[in-house]
Amino acid sequence: MRCSSCESHLSQYIERTLPPLRARAVATHLRTCEACEALHRRLRNVDGLLHTASTFDLHDEFTKTIMAHVSELPPTRPRRRLWLPAAGMYLVCAWIVLALAYAFMGPDQRYESGALLAAVGPALTPVALAIRSFWPIAPIAVPIVVAILIVDAALLAAIFLFYRAIRPRLVAAVTTRESA
Numbered sequence: 001m002r003c004s005s006c007e008s009h010l011s012q013y014i015e016r017t018l019p020p021l022r023a024r025a026v027a028t029h030l031r032t033c034e035a036c037e038a039l040h041r042r043l044r045n046v047d048g049l050l051h052t053a054s055t056f057d058l059h060d061e062f063t064k065t066i067m068a069h070v071s072e073l074p075p076t077r078p079r080r081r082l083w084l085p086a087a088g089m090y091l092v093c094a095w096i097v098l099a100l101a102y103a104f105m106g107p108d109q110r111y112e113s114g115a116l117l118a119a120v121g122p123a124l125t126p127v128a129l130a131i132r133s134f135w136p137i138a139p140i141a142v143p144i145v146v147a148i149l150i151v152d153a154a155l156l157a158a159i160f161l162f163y164r165a166i167r168p169r170l171v172a173a174v175t176t177r178e179s180a
Helices: 003-015 020-032 034-052 062-072 083-104 113-120 122-133 135-179
Strands: none
């Protein structure tokens, strides 16, 4: 018997609810495995403490009192969505890498499509291949791409500002109106 199998049967073994064949296999394993026997002793101690523990007499309004205290606690904050800033940073970094690759190419290299592939490296090869297909219109496309980058960055900043500053204020205003 493996330790993982023995550990999953220890609580039933202590309660004596295992079938006899399985109980013998667990007992045999406990005699040969020091780690499982130590866990068995700890579980027996916990089980003994649970059986000897005294019960508390709770007053009739116990649940109501606890729920009143819980309702007075401040509301929990929702989990932060970390994918949005990561996606924004990826987008900005990708555009910056492409702009830098284009900027550092010499004037004579800018019109050679193979130079762009060498400049951006193998990590951005699919992007460079897409740019290569549009290379004849590159002098027109580059300013448009830079404008799109600026608009993308502005939209990401606006979304970030909305979720960090404006949305909590709106939620607070709505909840105070509803409670009034």
